[in-house]
Amino acid sequence: MSAVTVIGLGAMGATLASLFRDKGREVTVWNRSPAKAAGLEGVATAPTAAAAVAASPLVVMCVYDYVAVREILAQPGVADALAGKTLVQLTTGSPADARDAAAWCAAHGVAYLDGAIQAAPSQMGQPDTPILISGDPAAFAQWQGVLADLGGHYAHLGEQPDAAATMDLATLSYVYGAFIGFAHGALIAESQGLDVARFGQLVQDISPSFGAFFAFEGQVIQSGDFTMKESPLRISVEATQRIHEFSREARLNTELPELADRLLKRAQAAGLANEELAALIKVMRR
Ligand SMILES: NC(=O)c1ccc[n+]([C@@H]2O[C@H](COP(=O)([O-])OP(=O)(O)OC[C@H]3O[C@@H](n4cnc5c(N)ncnc54)[C@H](OP(=O)(O)O)[C@@H]3O)[C@@H](O)[C@H]2O)c1
Known part of the structure; x- marks a missing residue:
C-alpha cells in the first residue's frame, strides 16, 4: 500500500486524508493548526510540513488558497523534502497560480499535478466524483490508482499545468450562467403562482x-x-x-x-x- 501525505485539514483536506486512510493507506498529515490533525484518527501527524512531505512519495495539498500554498512551500526543508516526489495540488486557484506552482516544482525537481475538485466533501470518494487534473502525464499514470481513492471520475486534461484550473473556470462559467437563468425561471414561475x-x-x-x-x-x-x-x-x-x-x-x-x-x-x-x-x-x- 502506497504511503501518502496530506497537507491541509480543512473540510476538504480532512475528507481526502480520511478517504486514503479508509482504503488502508499509510497516511501522514500536517495542518497549520495542529488541533485538526490531532482530531483525525488512524493517521500519522507530522510536526512540520517538511516532516510530513518527507514521509511519503506522494504529497496531496489542499489548503484555502495559493497564498497558503506559497507559504507552505517556502517553509524550511519543504523544497528539499519534495525533490524527486510528486505533488498533487488540489487547492483551488487561477490558471496563473497553477503555472506558478508548476514552475516552482520544475525548478525544484518535483513532478506536478494540478487538480480542481468539482464536488463537496460529502460527495468525495464516489465512482462519479468529478476531479479535473492536468500536468505531468507520467506522474498521473504512476499515481492514478492511489488518487482513485478520492473519486472515480478524473478528467486528465493533458500536460499543460493550467488546463484543470482553466477548465474549472470554464465549467463554473456554465454553472453560474445556468444558475442566473434558473433564478430568472423561478421568478417567472412564482409570478404566476406556480x-x-x-x-x-x-x-x-x-x-x-x-x-x-x-x-x-x-x-x-x-x-x-x-x-x-x-x-x-x-x-x-x-x-x-x-x-x-x-x-x-x-x-x-x-x-x-x-x-x-x-x-x-x-x-x-x-x-x-x-x-x-x-x-x-x-x-x-x-
Ligand atoms: N469545501 C468544499 O466544498 C470544496 C469543494 C471544492 C474545492 N474546494 C477547495 O479545497 C480547498 C480547501 O477547502 P476547504 O473547504 O478544506 O477549506 P477550509 O475548510 O476553509 O480549510 C482551509 C485550510 O487551509 C489552511 N490554511 C489557510 N491558510 C493557510 C496558511 N496561510 N498556511 C497554511 N495553511 C493554511 C487551513 O489551516 P488552519 O486549519 O490552520 O486554518 C485549513 O487547513 C480550497 O481551495 C477550496 O476551494 C473545497
Missing part, C-alpha cells in the same frame, strides 16, 4: 438531454463548422425575445432576458440565423 420546487424538478429532468446538447455544441465550436444540424439559431432569437417580453410585461427583473435577447439579435443581424445555435460564439468573440 410551484418553484416543481420547476426545480423539471430542470433536473431536462438536464441530461441539455447536457448532451451542450456537448454537441462544443463539438461544433471546436470544428468551426456551424452548418445547422440540430438547432437553428433563429429559434433561440424567438425564444429569448418571448422571455424578454414576458418578463417586461410581468414587471420582473429583465437583466438576463435583455442580455440574451440582445446577443441573439446581434447574431441574427450578423446573418447567423440559419446556422447552428453555437454560432452565437462568433458575435461573442468580437
Whole structure:
C-alpha cells in the first residue's frame, strides 16, 4: 500500500486524508493548526510540513488558497523534502497560480499535478466524483490508482499545468450562467403562482438531454463548422425575445432576458440565423 501525505485539514483536506486512510493507506498529515490533525484518527501527524512531505512519495495539498500554498512551500526543508516526489495540488486557484506552482516544482525537481475538485466533501470518494487534473502525464499514470481513492471520475486534461484550473473556470462559467437563468425561471414561475420546487424538478429532468446538447455544441465550436444540424439559431432569437417580453410585461427583473435577447439579435443581424445555435460564439468573440 502506497504511503501518502496530506497537507491541509480543512473540510476538504480532512475528507481526502480520511478517504486514503479508509482504503488502508499509510497516511501522514500536517495542518497549520495542529488541533485538526490531532482530531483525525488512524493517521500519522507530522510536526512540520517538511516532516510530513518527507514521509511519503506522494504529497496531496489542499489548503484555502495559493497564498497558503506559497507559504507552505517556502517553509524550511519543504523544497528539499519534495525533490524527486510528486505533488498533487488540489487547492483551488487561477490558471496563473497553477503555472506558478508548476514552475516552482520544475525548478525544484518535483513532478506536478494540478487538480480542481468539482464536488463537496460529502460527495468525495464516489465512482462519479468529478476531479479535473492536468500536468505531468507520467506522474498521473504512476499515481492514478492511489488518487482513485478520492473519486472515480478524473478528467486528465493533458500536460499543460493550467488546463484543470482553466477548465474549472470554464465549467463554473456554465454553472453560474445556468444558475442566473434558473433564478430568472423561478421568478417567472412564482409570478404566476406556480410551484418553484416543481420547476426545480423539471430542470433536473431536462438536464441530461441539455447536457448532451451542450456537448454537441462544443463539438461544433471546436470544428468551426456551424452548418445547422440540430438547432437553428433563429429559434433561440424567438425564444429569448418571448422571455424578454414576458418578463417586461410581468414587471420582473429583465437583466438576463435583455442580455440574451440582445446577443441573439446581434447574431441574427450578423446573418447567423440559419446556422447552428453555437454560432452565437462568433458575435461573442468580437
Ligand atoms: N469545501 C468544499 O466544498 C470544496 C469543494 C471544492 C474545492 N474546494 C477547495 O479545497 C480547498 C480547501 O477547502 P476547504 O473547504 O478544506 O477549506 P477550509 O475548510 O476553509 O480549510 C482551509 C485550510 O487551509 C489552511 N490554511 C489557510 N491558510 C493557510 C496558511 N496561510 N498556511 C497554511 N495553511 C493554511 C487551513 O489551516 P488552519 O486549519 O490552520 O486554518 C485549513 O487547513 C480550497 O481551495 C477550496 O476551494 C473545497
